[in-house]
Amino acid sequence: MEKTFQPDAIEHKWYQEWESQGYFAPSGEGTPYSIMIPPPNVTGSLHMGHGFQDTIMDALIRYHRMQGCDTLWQPGTDHAGIATQMVVERQLEAQGIKRHDIGRDAFVDKVWEWKAQSGGTITSQLRRLGASLDWSRERFTMDPGLSDAVQKVFIDLYNEGLIYRGQRLVNWDPKLHTAVSDLEVLNEEEQGSLWHFRYPISGTNDFLVVATTRPETMLGDTAVAVNPNDERYRHLVGQTIDLPLCDRSIPIIADDYVDQEFGTGCVKITPAHDFNDYEVGKRHNLPIINVFTDNAAINSSAPNCYQGLDRFDARARIVADLEALGLVEKIEPHTLKVPRGDRSGVVIEPYLTDQWYVDAKKLAIPAIAAVENGDIEFVPKQWENTYFAWMRDIQDWCISRQLWWGHRIPAWYDQGGKVYVGSTEAAVRAQHQLDDSVVLRQDDDVLDTWFSSALWTFSTLGWPSETAELQRYHPTSVLVTGFDIIFFWVARMIMMTLHFKREVPFKTVYVHGLVRDAEGQKMSKSKGNVLDPIDLIDGIDLESLVSKRTAGMMQPQKAKAIEKATRKHFPDGIPSYGTDALRYTFYSLASTGRDIRFDLGRIEGYRNFCNKIWNASRYVMTQCENVDLNGARELGDAERWIQGRLHQTLKHLENSMAHYRFDHASQSLYEFFWNDYCDWYLEFSKPVLWDDNASGARKRGTYHTLVSVLEAALRMLHPFMPFITEEIWQRAAPLLGEHKTSIMLASYPQITDFEAAAPAVNESIECVQALIGATRTLRSDMNLSPGQALPAVLFSEQPSTVQAVRANESLLIKLAKLDSISWAESKSDIPASASLIAGDIELCIPLAGLIDVEQEVARIGKRIEQLTKEIARIDGKLGNPNFADKAPADVVTKEKEKLSAYQTELGKMQEQLESVKALK
Incomplete structure (x- = not known):
């Protein structure tokens, strides 16, 4: 393994491998599990909301894929009527051409040309995010199959009296007409x-x-x-x-x-x-x-x-x-x-105009019942109230738009204004026996983009044909969406799917919050607080960043606001954090709240987490790569403890994923890998591996545990951090005889794979941990060298505690850097010492001969004097009405927090002073 983790060196490589090998396609085996991507606009580029939402879906898909489910994550894009028409119109206007100059058919041809050349930006960015969509099945709301479905739905609803044309008020855009x-x-x-x-x-x-x-x-x-x-x-x-x-x-x-x-x-x-x-x-x-x-x-x-x-x-x-x-x-x-x-x-x-409408009130009745009876569940559940409030007061849905790009309404008018609805003009003439003397004109309007996307879960699987995919993967398992489109998209999908498929479109709706900046403000170009996920992944220098964010996008004053905000947060440009760090940041923020505050400090922390994973794995590979792990293995309490912690983490993880608590899942994985595995077990393993007197079976048990727990942790982390886990797993898995070509195809660890540690084992290791922590604290408090071997006296009135420590006393001596441990029979047997209470046990370090008493008394006395002055100063400040009543609340709070911290430290210093004086 390379000495340092370089995400750009592995991310492109592994994604190309996964996609080229077809690993994203359904396996055809196991329980079906399917998700339809909320189709992003074909004109769009990846923003923070997309990044957050798509990493959530990818974690679910990878997790269930590894659990043996037959997973389908359906990709596709929306034709985005207004946005796409505006893009192409601007391109034509740059050449001095207006769309009316070339006519409708030629303009639509230009749009298709644009899509072929530039419409794949967001799909390439989704790949950069590590999204494991089955790209072989990619759909577009204007492709022939989906267009046929849209046309059939319109015609059927019209024939059933559920679509009509009428004059009502609408939101009218006077520029776009x-x-x-x-x-x-x-x-x-x-x-x-x-x-x-x-x-x-x-x-x-x-x-x-x-x-x-x-x-x-x-x-x-x-x-x-x-x-x-x-x-x-x-x-x-x-x-x-x-x-x-x-x-x-x-x-x-x-x-x-x-x-x-x-x-x-x-x-x-x-x-x-x-x-x-x-x-x-x-x-x-x-x-x-x-x-x-x-x-x-x-x-x-x-x-x-x-x-x-x-x-x-x-x-x-x-x-x-x-x-x-x-x-x-x-x-x-x-x-x-x-x-x-x-x-x-x-x-x-x-504005009062003639438009086409869907009778939404009738379609809403079964859609309300589907949520009331539990056929569809909202997570968090309180969003059901929002759904019911909208649906029970629903108004008829205006589905027509005065555009050229989109699904043209299949309706024709004769000279008298009578309307005929059918798939083509020829079909209309045949159905109504109209000869050539009757001049027909097709409606100029197109359908609202939400109309075609309302059919998304079943049209993408081949409806109106009853395809094998439609039968296997519909209803889909879960919809992942923001609360802002519960009515615009979620409700309409439920209505349309129930009407045409007589089944729900999905069993669960997971509703997430909206990504905002660290201060809770909506991200917008005018505020200059927009972050680009790709910039965070790959990094970008300040000059390129400002140029990218301002070129042709806004007025000069807004461009200056963006530059100012950018320089404030990134004076030297955005560093490369890598995909895994960004994804893990999103998971850590995926709570049940309405808003998600994106804190740059978190992504920095999770980049450090990636480095921790890399460095720990590199150490394990270095230790174990030339070791034969076969043969008899003897496990110590530390090995049983780390496997027990893995067992507990898996239980917590399984529960978190079942309840869509990605924040809890990511936190439990983080704590296990960083705290339990890296900070503790790696240290517990060293005394065994470096002990020349340890048996081969004992060492082999430690080597095997190092690798097997690492390998399992990588599989646990994979849905959240796909790239770094694949890279390391390729090295770790062969040591255990694993021959899968990718971690994606490996099984997700199961709770039954690892045994819970016996209570006595947990108690013993926890006592050792507490005493090691206490020893380090005393070293720091008493200004003792970290490498200096210390004598320790332990005292406890609990026999079980004494037994727990004695079981791993040698481990405590080595990791706490003690030269000896003795046990006091009673409090009176403890010599003058510095001491700390760690649970049911008192740790005492006799200081005689370890420190210069006079020098230590002087040092502690000086610090006590400083603390006393600071406490008096803050006390006076807080007691002054001019400050306490007039200063901002957060400033007063900070002063109170300082006072409390100083008072706590003063108490500790005074205790230390008494301990040191007792040595005279």
């Missing part, structure tokens, strides 16, 4: 204004004051609403308002929607441009007046003087005109949530 889903709308706080306008009451000199953040929408007002219980306005209900600037009257209505405590208690109702107002309008049969074009300019339904103006230009004109009429009560600064398109960045408008 399409409806968008709620998930594609970012609602972030921005500073705006709240305008208070006077609306004259018809036939009077009175007026009502209404407040709005969108003055331009008043052109579409069709009522003013008040709360029916509001005594101030109850007498006005039924009267009308003369809508300013519009030369029409609108009614004053009463509706419980109005919060009488907010503002003036009067609300303008604009059903065509506000989702809440739309519902009020339906309840009161109000007219719905759309005053926007699809560009969010003012249309012909508004007065002539505003027609053609952009919405924000119209806003300024309207406010000015109302001020001139004396109808502006006041204008206040106001912080509000502004909805912006996550792709376009423009303000999204509620």
Whole structure:
């Protein structure tokens, strides 16, 4: 083995080996275990959320593969309608070409060309992450098989009356000219204004004051609403308002929607441009007046003087005109949530359009029942409440998008607007006996990307054909997803799969949190806190990092913010941490919380863990590579203890994996390998291996335990750290006669493979550990050389404890560097010494002749003086009201923690001083 661990030297090599040998494919044997990857956008690149989620899935797949399951991890990408169309449009615009210049068919051809050349970025990055997907089965939501499935589902749902076309409000992107889903709308706080306008009451000199953040929408007002219980306005209900600037009257209505405590208690109702107002309008049969074009300019339904103006230009004109009429009560600064398109960045408008909808209420009934009766389980269970809340209040699903890239809706219209749905125009003509005199035009819209991904678990396995894969791997075992798409994807998969397959899509939904930065902030380019998993794996210098993160991605001021943040965290660039360290960091953070704070300190710590694994393994290989491990083996308590610890770790690991507690699993593995195996057992083995008087069987037992426990630990770690474990296992396994070609094909260790240690063995080793720790503490406290052999006097009133220590007394002497051990019959037999209590036993080190008493008294006295002064200073500080009441809470807490630490140390120093003085 190389002297130092170099992840880049092994990661590419092993991944190419695994993939080329077909190790990721299902074995066809054992219990089926399948996971469908949440398909990333074909335009995308790996971000921290992907990295976290995909390492979770890979651990599950590798774990079950090694347990003998027939595992399938299905890969694939989503065609990402809006994102992909934008990418190709930008490329064309760079050449001076607009998509309308070349037409729909040619544009779609350009998209396919782009996908062939550049659409594989994220799949190559998933490989870099070590993801063991069966790439031979990779699917794409626009490939022919999945497209056929999408078309069949649309047609079948339409024929069943569960898909219809209707006019409703949608989230409209005025730049992209399409409806968008709620998930594609970012609602972030921005500073705006709240305008208070006077609306004259018809036939009077009175007026009502209404407040709005969108003055331009008043052109579409069709009522003013008040709360029916509001005594101030109850007498006005039924009267009308003369809508300013519009030369029409609108009614004053009463509706419980109005919060009488907010503002003036009067609300303008604009059903065509506000989702809440739309519902009020339906309840009161109000007219719905759309005053926007699809560009969010003012249309012909508004007065002539505003027609053609952009919405924000119209806003300024309207406010000015109302001020001139004396109808502006006041204008206040106001912080509000502004909805912006996550792709376009423009303000999204509620907009009245004709769209295609799925009757989600009917499909939701069996989907709710599937979770209620336990056919599908959410982990953590509390996410079921979120699912139920959404599903029981579900609205019909808008599935059409005004794009060119995507699954085009299989619907045709004749000259009279009658709609015909079928797989092709020829099929429609044949079904409805339409001759060539009837001109048909196909619907220009495409289906929402979520529509095709809702079929993902079964369409990827060959549906609508009843393939062997569909029968074997469906329902899938688990879905791993973030809580933010429980409604957008999880619920829709459940609805569609139950409807078309009459079975659930998955048995478990493991819901994880969202990865944020160390301060809990959402990672975003504008904040400059985005981390790229590949940068963390391979490392990148500062100049390349800043260039990569800023080139063509954002405005100059945002680019500067990123550079500043980058230099703060990585003044010299990002070091290479390697894939295994990054993966283990993700597992350590995979708790049941809503948010996951990515702490760079952790990845540094787990890179050190990789180094620890490498160095320990290198030591074992060096010791054992030329040793014959066959033959009789004699085990000591240390060997029985480490195997018992392995047994306990496996029990804990099995329970953690069953409950999706990857944080617990990774922690137990870390503690076993670092603490039990490296820090203790490797040290326990040395006195035996270096003892010329030890028998061959005794040494062979130690050699075999060193290798066998290491080899088992590597298999236990493999699902979490695939690369380093494969590299070392290739050297360790042959020593034990293992001839598998890869650790991936080896069996996962079972609890029954290792026996639990007898209680007496555990007690003996734990006593030895405690006494070794106590000896090291006394050496440090008394300023004694680490290599100096010390006499020790032990005392315990518990016979079982005495017996436990005596069983491994020779081990204690060697590892604690003692020259002798004697036992005191009573407390009075203990000479003047430094002592510590370790469990039921007192360790005493007689100091006579070991230290210069006068010099040690002076040293301890000096430290006592320093501590006394510091304690007095902090006491005074905390007792000063100017500090205690005015300083930040975290500063006060730190001072209190310092005080407590100093007081503890002072007590120890005073005890040491008394012990040393007793030697005079």
